[in-house]
Amino acid sequence: MQDFFFIAFPYIALTLAVGVGIYRYFIHRFTYSSLSSQLVEKRQLFWGSVPWHYGITLILIAHLLPWIFPGASRAVLGNQTRLAVLEVTGIALGLYCVFGIVTLIARRLPNDSPARAVTSPMDWILLLVLAYQVLSGVGIAMFERWGAAWYLSTAVPWLRSLATLHPNADTVTGLPIFIQTHFISGFVLILLFPFTRLVHIFAIPFEYLWRPYQVVIWNRDPQMRQLPVLHEIETFPHTAPLAPCEVQRRQLLTRLGILVGGISAAIVGIPSLAFLLGLRKVPEVWRTLGAADSFPIGETVQVSFLDSTPLPWSGVTAKTAAWLRREGPQQFIAFSINCTHLGCPVRWLPNANLFMCPCHGGVFYKDGTVASGPPPKPLATYPVRLRDGNVEILTTGLPITTV
């Protein structure tokens, strides 16, 4: 079930969004916009539309940036002041959006409201899902704080694994249901994209910034503007040869639309099909961490290793960290770096002999068991073995949070 929601469903949603979106753009261009209701109702719209659009645009960017630049985001969020400022800004923007969407829904609700007269069933569905999305987002920000930090170790790896076509939902399957629904409804929105007015996101006319002000269109081919003097103009119109071009253009666009839509749908659709057919398997690989002698007995050190399926373009993001503790000459324990609460990376404090989580104050003993704070379970561990004097670790997918 988890696999369906976090692997199959995202791919299905994306496949439809891209395929149907392109199809709608080329074939039903007339409908490819948002139906503005400003003409019939404008006072409330101002208080709804402006907070909503500005707020949600910034929030969307804030969600996308860590996903595209995880390394840079980690560096930025490393500073506590910056993290705190970002958290507060995020909550403020979220509340701004909530105010916007509530106004937008309220203005369409009254039975005699003109805005209601121009509301389609799909508009209602969209408004409700959007409202849920921002409300759950604000809820997460309020009750599961430092989301900017733990987002990096939970949703980002999952989303990146989806993008790199090596789907792996292990980092999110253990999260609280409440947080999971936020992810799922996010993909519901992507699914709704081609079937609702959301398509207007990809109609924002940036071209306006540089196009010439005036647009003149000639029915005739510019080359054909040099016309011979036609006396029997009414029986032999000079525009005749061009009309078939119009037809061909339309047919060409139609075919092109289906082709491009099909190709794009296939690109994102194949992984989801592969999953459904059971072709997906997460390989488990033993990775060498270093010579056993280099780890002093009784100490805990940070180690890093390549994950099981590094892709050529993954770069630094293919590296995973763990805490390795040498208990005795032959005994090693490899702890997952992620807190079992929401997956923030835990820190080893050698003086206190404790792991501490910076996000919500979770504390673990040196053996990984919970000392205090919200974590429900001990730190997860990797299988470790000794071979030829080297410590090796099995790069299995670990559930980092277990609620």
Add this chain to the structure above:
Amino acid sequence: MNVRVQVSMVFHLDKCIGCHTCSLACKNLWTSRPGAEYMWWNNVETKPGTGYPTLYEDQEEYRGGWEVKDGELKLKLNTRAGELLNIAYNPRLPALDDYYEPWTYTYADLIDGPAQEDQPVFKPVSLVTGKEMEIEAGPNWDDDLGGSGIYAANDPNLSSLSDEQRRQLLNVERVVFFYLPRICNHCVNPSCVAACPAGAIYKRGEDGIVLVSQEKCMGWRMCVSGCPYKKVYYNWETGKSEKCILCYPRLETGQAPACMHSCVGRIRYLGVLLYDADRIHDTAARPNHELVDAQREMILDPFDEEVVRQARADGVAEHVIESARKSPVFKFVKKWKIALPLHPEFRTLPMLFYVPPLLPVTGTMSDEGLYETSSDFFSSLESARLPIRYMANLFSAGDEEQVTRIYRKLMAGRYFKRAQTVGDIDSGKIAQMLTEAETTAEELEEIYELTSLAGFDDRFVIPPFSREAAIELVQITQARQEGGGMGFVREPRRGL
């Protein structure tokens, strides 16, 4: 020089009787669809009056048209980036209340109503919400000066009049009004095209008709604000903007636009003009008092050999040049110079022209009931019932000299014909009048012919465009007529 063709119209306001037949012909043909009920691509408004939509001429409010800033021509609405930032909410958009909420009546109540003591009545029902409504305004709420003290008093064109002049307008003995029929001006420098973020509005190269591509239009509504004449309308049902199409399907089949065809007073003249596209920018950026003359210079003389040579080089067909020579619009605008554009100060270079109404009192009734003309012919201009200033605000960006010159010519025409038919004015006086009005007897005869006697073929002169016929060679256009109409291949339904 870059010669282009513009299909253009002249409205002779002295002949307009304010019957609204043009509006209805247009409505029945184009805007009787859901979402378009409130639109009047053609409307006739009473001046002085607030117009439709209310106070559309107040560009401090709506920011339509262009302005010259630091010597550069800029959209008054916003910068390009500013427009994109305002895309979620257009602060300069008129609301439906500024037009009016369209309604119908529950006519069935008259028949289906229960037996009762009183006559059954029908109630107004909103065409937007489908609910009962109170009618608070309509498209011609201040027609024929109805409620002028409340409505017309706000006419922006009255702003530069003195308080005394404004008071006199409300005086019953002096009360005066005229009608102003308006359609899209099919401007040469259209600000709706420039304001459209999606690039959906365009000017047709061959005939200069400005159209909105319904497929490309994303409904951002910047054109509605951008047009200073408020002649682009947002269809709230389809989410697209629409405007007067100058009945191009009719023009292409050789028929006059519906508004012109139905005009009872025969006030409309339609023909092609040649203009120099290279001069558009310079013309639109001129100072206010030069605008009218500059636009007249931009319009080219099809009898000028050099113009004709260049027109041929620019691909203007021979029959179009031929038609431009016969164009009644060319005569009114360029040859006789008695037609002016509406609000040239908006700098869109509107290509529809108006012969201003000759409202001055030219004669008075004597005590014996005889009609007496004043001794000094042009003195009545100063005592005109509607101040020249007002006309200048409407038609010449405030340049009273432009209007006065036209009035002199029009009055000279009247006295000239009166001398011919009644014979009570001596020829010396007429000769002096012609000199003062800078006209000749031949010119006045020509004006008289085209104004009073002209048949339909003299008022409506276009070259054969034949585009429709060309399309019909390869497509069955009839097949689409019943379904979508309006040139849609598919029904204009949004669905989702």
